[in-house]
Amino acid sequence: MFDTVNNFTFHTPTKVLFGKDAIAGLPAEMAQCGRRVLLVYGGGSIKKTGLYDTVRNLLKDFEVYELSGVEPNPRITSVREGGRLCREHNIDMVLAVGGGSVLDCSKVICDTPFYEGDPWDLVVDSSKITKALPLFTVLTLAATGSEFDSAAVITNFDTNEKIGVLHPLNFPRVSVLDPSYTLTVSKKQTAAGSADIMSHIFEQYFVDGSCMVTEGLCESVLRTVIKFAKIAYDDGSNYTARANLMWASSLACNGICQLGSDVGAWVCHAIEHELSAYYDITHGEGLALLTPVLMRYTLNDKTAERYASFARNVFGIDKADKVEAAKAGIEALEQFFASIGLPKTLRDVGITEKTHFKAMAEHACKCFPLDQAFVPLNPEQVVEILELSF
Ligand code: NZQ
Ligand code: ZN
Secondary structure, three states, rough: OOOOOOOEEEEEEOOOEEEHHHHHHHHHHHHHHOEEEEEEEOHHHHHOHHHHHHHHOOOOOOOOEEEOOOOOOOHHHHHHHHHHHHHHOOOOOEEEOHHHHHHHHHHHHHHHHOOOOOOOHHHHHHOOOOOOOOEEEOOOOOOOOOOOOEEEEEOOOOEEEEEEEEEEEOOEEEEEEHHHHHHOOOOOHHHHHHHHHHHHHHHHOOOEOHHHHHHHHHHHHHHHHHHHHHHHHHHOOOOOHHHHHHHHHHHOOOHHOOOOOOOOOOHHHHHHHHHOOOOOOOOHHHHHHHHHHHHHHHHOHHHHHHHHHHHHHHHHHOOOHHHHHHHHHHHHHHHHHHHHHOOOOOOOOOOOOOOOOOOOHHHHHHHHHHHOOOEEEEEEEEHHHHHHHH
């Protein structure tokens, strides 16, 4: 049913500084929280691009400690190390500079000084989060929306679990969104990030009841990504393309795009998190290969209407019959993903065995309410989707 407007409560406390050189405003914001900073970053891209030097320069009046080497699919081991540093140096605030992985890791680091047990407990049970250090972020990759949301996704390879934790205390206090920091993002990560942004929308747009205002926002974000991902993929230095992708990434995952609509079950993310937990694949690539399979698997009389709206309003497909339009939309999406080099199958991302499918399916259904999805799914059906993605 379309034209729903459900009740909702919405509050995003994050201040966004958007645009070229917006980082100049950061020291004044940070100075309100003290002097001792834990600077968190990833595997070194910020050193290659010069952003590290810019940040260190801006922080010359602060006492700065560092945690480097945060992995894509950030690990609980990095969170533990960050928490240890916060305690040891009596840190006042955390500054995360990087992609979603660095931001997510930093969010849970901010929670750890106020919890006596192992930080993994906080990921598994967000009610244990009682207080958090203030978090500042400088985003370098448009994808996850972590810069503007309260979610963090952390991986524990000891247990093969990748779990998302949401808590209002985990919103960044201030996020710097300067698209010029994303000009160096590789083609692979540009494509994966774009697929991630689109998937966040799909999770909120493929639902039973949808609010017209919100559905328009969703379609606008999708059209924006489709237009500018290809431009950024072909010419990484295109600032306008990067800027559009960056703002799209922030809007797609902070809840704005589901206000008034029914809440989705985040099916594709549920299944992808299992792939990353077992095989450490790139999040957006997993989503891209699963999405068309999932859409075809769930295409029925009810979903056809929504998939057809997507096809018509996003890809401009002109077919009167809803099933025909839906099928054409799925094909157009597949072609778009292929045009930016995204993988089509599990084998394309190096997954060559089916050994864990059953365990993955059961865990996905345990972590997400897949029995309440747009098309409810049980573990056996998730296994079938994985088989079809192989
Ligand atoms: O580690 P460095 O050296 O910085 O390199 C990174 C990394 O190798 C590189 N990179 C980042 N910015 C760059 C750059 N390379 C060149 N130039 C730049 N400007 O890109 C690689 C991938 O970085 P990563 O942070 O892992 O990517 P992304 O932003 O896509 O984050 C993915 C993680 O976020 C989670 C995913 O599951 C995954 O763990 N998610 C977080 C969400 C949230 N917080 O709301 C929601 C999402 O659905 C997602 O699950
Ligand atoms: Zn995602």
